[in-house]
Amino acid sequence: MEFSFKILNSFFENKLPQPTKLAEILTLHLAEVKEILKKDDDFIFEMEIPTNRPDLFSHLTLAQEIGAILGKKPREIKSIFSEENENIEQFILAKVERKRDVPRYLLRFLFDLKVAPSPKFLRKILKNFGINPQNNVVDILNYVMILTGQPLHAFDFDKIEGKTLKVRRAKSGEKIVTLDGKTYILDENILVIADQKGPLAIAGIKGGERAKISFTTKRIVVESANFDRRLIRYASKKLKLQTDASLRFEHSPSPNLAKFALNLALSFLQKYTSAKIAKGEIDLFYQKPKKQFILLQNDKIEKLLGVKIPQKTVLKILQNLKFETKISKDAIYASPPAFRTDVSLPEDLIEEIGRVLGYQNLPLKMPCTLLTLGKNNSLLAFEDKLKEAFVSLGFVESQSYSFISEKEKEIFGEKTNFLLKLLNPPSENLNFLRPSLLFGILRAVSFNQKFQDKLLFFEIGKVFFKDGKIFEKERASAAIFGFKDIFFLKSKLKALFEKIGICGFDIFPSNDLPKIFPFFERGIFGKITTLSKKELGFFGEVSREILEFYSIKHPVFAFELDLNTLFKLSSEKKFETISPYPKAFRDISIALPKEVLSFSLYQKLKKIGGETLKDIELLDIYQGPPLPPEKKSFTFRLVFQSSKKALSSEEVNLLVEKIKKNLPKGWEVRS
Amino acid sequence: MEDFERLKNKALEEISLAKEAKQIDLLEARFFGKKGILRKYFSELKNLPLEERKRLGERLNLIKEEIERAISQKRKELKRTSTRTLLDLTLPPKKEILLGHLHPLSQIFKESIDFFLRLGFEVFLGPEIEDEWHNFDGLNIPKDHPARDLWNTIWIKENSTMLLRTHTSPVQLRAMKQKEPPIKIIVPGRVFRYEATDPSHEIQFHQLEGLWIDKNISLANLKAILTLFLKEVFGAKVKVRFRPGFFPFTEPSIEVDILKNKKWIEILGAGMVHPKVLKNGKIDPQKWQGFAFGLGVERLAMIKWGISDIRLFFANDLRFLTQF
Numbered sequence: 001m002e003f004s005f006k007i008l009n010s011f012f013e014n015k016l017p018q019p020t021k022l023a024e025i026l027t028l029h030l031a032e033v034k035e036i037l038k039k040d041d042d043f044i045f046e047m048e049i050p051t052n053r054p055d056l057f058s059h060l061t062l063a064q065e066i067g068a069i070l071g072k073k074p075r076e077i078k079s080i081f082s083e084e085n086e087n088i089e090q091f092i093l094a095k096v097e098r099k100r101d102v103p104r105y106l107l108r109f110l111f112d113l114k115v116a117p118s119p120k121f122l123r124k125i126l127k128n129f130g131i132n133p134q135n136n137v138v139d140i141l142n143y144v145m146i147l148t149g150q151p152l153h154a155f156d157f158d159k160i161e162g163k164t165l166k167v168r169r170a171k172s173g174e175k176i177v178t179l180d181g182k183t184y185i186l187d188e189n190i191l192v193i194a195d196q197k198g199p200l201a202i203a204g205i206k207g208g209e210r211a212k213i214s215f216t217t218k219r220i221v222v223e224s225a226n227f228d229r230r231l232i233r234y235a236s237k238k239l240k241l242q243t244d245a246s247l248r249f250e251h252s253p254s255p256n257l258a259k260f261a262l263n264l265a266l267s268f269l270q271k272y273t274s275a276k277i278a279k280g281e282i283d284l285f286y287q288k289p290k291k292q293f294i295l296l297q298n299d300k301i302e303k304l305l306g307v308k309i310p311q312k313t314v315l316k317i318l319q320n321l322k323f324e325t326k327i328s329k330d331a332i333y334a335s336p337p338a339f340r341t342d343v344s345l346p347e348d349l350i351e352e353i354g355r356v357l358g359y360q361n362l363p364l365k366m367p368c369t370l371l372t373l374g375k376n377n378s379l380l381a382f383e384d385k386l387k388e389a390f391v392s393l394g395f396v397e398s399q400s401y402s403f404i405s406e407k408e409k410e411i412f413g414e415k416t417n418f419l420l421k422l423l424n425p426p427s428e429n430l431n432f433l434r435p436s437l438l439f440g441i442l443r444a445v446s447f448n449q450k451f452q453d454k455l456l457f458f459e460i461g462k463v464f465f466k467d468g469k470i471f472e473k474e475r476a477s478a479a480i481f482g483f484k485d486i487f488f489l490k491s492k493l494k495a496l497f498e499k500i501g502i503c504g505f506d507i508f509p510s511n512d513l514p515k516i517f518p519f520f521e522r523g524i525f526g527k528i529t530t531l532s533k534k535e536l537g538f539f540g541e542v543s544r545e546i547l548e549f550y551s552i553k554h555p556v557f558a559f560e561l562d563l564n565t566l567f568k569l570s571s572e573k574k575f576e577t578i579s580p581y582p583k584a585f586r587d588i589s590i591a592l593p594k595e596v597l598s599f600s601l602y603q604k605l606k607k608i609g610g611e612t613l614k615d616i617e618l619l620d621i622y623q624g625p626p627l628p629p630e631k632k633s634f635t636f637r638l639v640f641q642s643s644k645k646a647l648s649s650e651e652v653n654l655l656v657e658k659i660k661k662n663l664p665k666g667w668e669v670r671s
Numbered sequence: 672m673e674d675f676e677r678l679k680n681k682a683l684e685e686i687s688l689a690k691e692a693k694q695i696d697l698l699e700a701r702f703f704g705k706k707g708i709l710r711k712y713f714s715e716l717k718n719l720p721l722e723e724r725k726r727l728g729e730r731l732n733l734i735k736e737e738i739e740r741a742i743s744q745k746r747k748e749l750k751r752t753s754t755r756t757l758l759d760l761t762l763p764p765k766k767e768i769l770l771g772h773l774h775p776l777s778q779i780f781k782e783s784i785d786f787f788l789r790l791g792f793e794v795f796l797g798p799e800i801e802d803e804w805h806n807f808d809g810l811n812i813p814k815d816h817p818a819r820d821l822w823n824t825i826w827i828k829e830n831s832t833m834l835l836r837t838h839t840s841p842v843q844l845r846a847m848k849q850k851e852p853p854i855k856i857i858v859p860g861r862v863f864r865y866e867a868t869d870p871s872h873e874i875q876f877h878q879l880e881g882l883w884i885d886k887n888i889s890l891a892n893l894k895a896i897l898t899l900f901l902k903e904v905f906g907a908k909v910k911v912r913f914r915p916g917f918f919p920f921t922e923p924s925i926e927v928d929i930l931k932n933k934k935w936i937e938i939l940g941a942g943m944v945h946p947k948v949l950k951n952g953k954i955d956p957q958k959w960q961g962f963a964f965g966l967g968v969e970r971l972a973m974i975k976w977g978i979s980d981i982r983l984f985f986a987n988d989l990r991f992l993t994q995f
Contacts, residue, residue: 028915233817303889303960304923306892307889365891366896367887372793376788380796380859387773394771420827420828422827423827464800470800472799
């Protein structure tokens with residue numbers, strides 16, 4: 001909302017502080033002044049009006065606020081006009097279809113007026129507010145709106161068909177041509193002011209072409225009304241038509257304001273158009289605000305603000321803000337002024353006191369309460385630990401949009417019913433919630449491949465999908481680019497798990513690709529599983545098609561883990577005594593059927609070797625002659641060590657023999 | 672005897688005059704080598720009578736030790752003072768590519784959360800897909816009120832009452848319903864807005880919400896805690912300004928600015944929890960009161976590090992990420 005420094009100044013006998021100083025005062029005590037623009041001999045303040053203060057769309061209210069803050073009294077504005085003998089009802093009647101839609105509908109009738117261009121001073125003021133001057137009638141109504149915050153409208157009486165103005169819901173498909181010649185198609189949730197023939201105005205938003213004021217207009221009906229904010233907001237959004245009037249009505253100004261503003265308008269109209277004013281008014285006042293006194297305990301102020309404020313000060317502040325006050329022993333009763341709609345609780349009164357005193361000026365006090373122990377969320381603490389582990393392994397943390405695009409959705413093909421779609425995507429690249437973090441990471445790889453030939457990214461965040469109901473899951477994902485061997489990623493994964501206290505896992509090859517990211521090379525994909533077969537996530541090489549989709553030049557290996565499962569399985573590290581006894585080494589080659597996973601072989605060896613078999617190092621895998629084609633051979637270095645004694649050569653040999661003897665059928669030791 | 676003394680003095684002098692290791696090597700050979708002077712004396716000893724041999728032998732050994740000591744000392748000295756071609760250690764090292772980096776948002780979150788943990792706050796989390804009641808109605812933001820326009824909302828198509836939370840404040844209500852007062856929590860999390868992006872607007876960003884409800888928690892307490900926090904992040908000299916604000920879920924509401932480059936920059940919104948919100952959270956506003964605040968984490972990071980474009984946080988550009 002824009003305010004004129006000049007107009008504000010005109011309400012005070014003594015000059016106000018300089019514009020920049022006044023702006024600072026307003027910012028500290030009322031609402032932020034965003035900008036000051038110099039226009040001719042005036043300064044225009046751009047001020048952010050809080051949505052609960054529709055009364056502030058008014059220079060008069062603002063002057064009052066300034067007065068209360070500075071302890072100065074602004075000039076009172078009086079409306080003076082004379083009425084003729086003719087009664088308004090002789091000319092015009094009003095009817096409201098639904099009382100709930102229209103808290104107040106107020107009309108006045110004026111005749112014998114001379115429509116002409118406005119005086120210069122008025123045209124200048126309007127121009128400074130970005131309003132095009134029209135004629136003295138319209139300009140005065142706009143001026144009064146600027147002064148009071150109440151939108152007003154005038155109809156050319158001689159263009160109205162019939163004697164009654166009806167405030168009603170529009171019929172579906174009903175049309176209106178507005179002042180600016182545009183046509184709008186209305187519906188049943190839009191209010192109109194209509195005569196026998198049809199709509200004359202979109203209520204509270206814009207007047208119609210038909211009864212608009214022209215230089216030949218002689219008799220007018222001036223409307224000052226109050227409309228239900230929800231209807232105005234709906235119509236304004238629906239018609240994509242925001243006007244000075246709709247903006248104000250949307251904020252639901254007090255219906256009390258209507259009469260005050262209308263009277264002010266009448267005094268100006270009479271002065272500048274020589275209008276005669278018919279006797280009386282039509283005032284359909286359906287929702288009268290109740291006058292209420294709010295009880296404010298003295299100690300409540302101290303309790304909430306944390307500082308004792310003398311009752312005298314409190315009273316002065318409230319009275320300067322035009323509150324009606326009564327005092328009792330340890331409390332104040334205060335009733336807000338007629339145009340304030342935002343004050344109904346003691347807390348609201350305390351806010352008035354706090355801001356007029358200035359929050360900046362209130363003291364700082366550390367709380368006096370029982371000590372409590374700070375407590376991190378255990379999942380978040382785990383997440384931090386995981387992030388640190390990733391970073392120590394050389395990964396860079398990415399943070400991507402929580403969305404995927406329509407195009408990215410297309411790579412899923414037909415099966416996309418698990419994706420969560422947005423009703424109003426903020427851009428065409430953001431249509432669905434991400435079901436996997438890997439989309440973001442692949443975008444990151446694609447973008448950064450020109451800067452570095454090796455990339456390691458990880459991301460931790462939420463993924464979303466539906467499966468009957470809506471799921472929101474915490475995940476941790478990583479991908480590497482520029483490395484030839486997928487086992488490089490596995491070694492990173494292993495180190496990561498060691499750091500977060502997950503011992504024992506493996507990746508079991510599978511053809512069953514995950515629904516949320518089914519984009520792995522066939523055969524180079526597996527599920528990350530604990531030794532007790534609990535699934536943690538998936539792991540593999542990203543498929544060619546996906547790399548092409550993201551224009552990624554080299555293979556990408558990736559995994560995604562479920563954070564909650566991981567968290568539940570992670571454990572505190574345990575210390576293992578370092579054995580002082582020497583290690584013994586034996587190399588051994590075992591031939592076995594090709595399809596057997598090395599995991600099974602390791603398991604078998606560990607089971608037979610027991611505790612003394614400390615480690616198994618893989619030296620070589622061999623296929624080819626002299627082995628038959630259906631076999632492969634592993635060469636291991638077995639590492640033996642006891643924590644109790646030095647092992648003798650015989651003891652080690654015995655263990656190796658035991659392993660050899662206990663291998664399953666079809667597995668044979670080659671050397 | 673005098674020969675010995677002269678020999679020693681000459682040797683010590685020559686050693687002390689030596690300029691480089693080579694000279695010392697030569698001197699050493701001259702005294703101790705196969706045909707060295709001392710060796711010669713020693714070999715001559717055996718021709719002397721026992722008494723004489725013993726006396727001179729001892730003496731000769733002492734001289735030998737003294738010269739040896741002088742030689743080894745001179746060697747050390749020469750090593751210390753010798754000048755060699757210096758290795759150019761200013762040569763640039765290879766770029767370390769396997770260096771991990773924590774995202775700046777993770778860093779600033781950690782720092783901020785640590786601060787509040789030290790003050791005894793508890794971390795409390797809530798969902799990113801939220802229902803309309805928790806995000807709006809329960810927070811005293813009615814339907815069809817212009818106040819809702821302050822939070823442009825992204826809605827979920829599957830369910831017309833579900834949305835992407837526009838702020839972390841709905842978690843206030845969740846905590847109130849789940850916990851008994853006193854409640855002293857912070858809520859870190861991602862939030863979403865339906866917005867055209869530009870250097871200062873993003874469709875997603877992060878907030879850190881705080882809520883402290885107890886019998887006597889006041890606005891003066893809020894001012895103290897927030898000032899302490901801003902000093903922690905921006906240093907003890909930071910200038911903080913409190914001014915009126917408007918949020919439907921706090922009463923009174925304040926906004927907090929800090930002074931940066933001679934301009935006040937809005938950094939967070941706060942206030943005393945609105946009695947209606949307490950009621951909606953099943954807490955009796957007659958007995959309990961408290962403050963709430965919400966700060967934009969990206970904004971904090973932008974001011975702290977002088978980052979001018981909020982979109983950098985989600986662009987995943989290594990040239991950005993590797994600076995942190």
